[in-house]
Amino acid sequence: MQIVIIARLQFPPERMAEVRAAVADVRSATLTEDGCIEYAFAEDLAEPGLLRVSEIWASRAALDVHGASAHVAAWRSKAAGLGMTGRELRVFSVAGEETL
Numbered sequence: 001m002q003i004v005i006i007a008r009l010q011f012p013p014e015r016m017a018e019v020r021a022a023v024a025d026v027r028s029a030t031l032t033e034d035g036c037i038e039y040a041f042a043e044d045l046a047e048p049g050l051l052r053v054s055e056i057w058a059s060r061a062a063l064d065v066h067g068a069s070a071h072v073a074a075w076r077s078k079a080a081g082l083g084m085t086g087r088e089l090r091v092f093s094v095a096g097e098e099t100l
Contacts, residue, residue, distance in 0.1 A: 035062020
């Protein structure tokens with residue numbers, strides 16, 4: 001069963017150049033992981049400093065390996081140092097998929 005994560009991460013708008021660099025590091029490492037189907041970050045155009053994250057994983061086991069990885073630990077440390085002021089993650093188990 002696939003796992004989908006939808007997240008909101010809030011940073012001070014003046015730190016976004018640094019956030020982009022940190023995101024690039026964790027994203028490139030994550031995309032090489034077994035079971036990673038999608039791992040994307042997008043800046044919200046209406047809310048400065050808000051990052052929207054979408055992830056799709058082949059399984060909960062693949063997500064768990066990702067969560068324990070060194071590059072995720074480095075990302076968490078960098079995000080805290082960049083003044084992350086909000087973090088909301090929602091995890092969904094997906095039984096099926098269709099194209100609209």
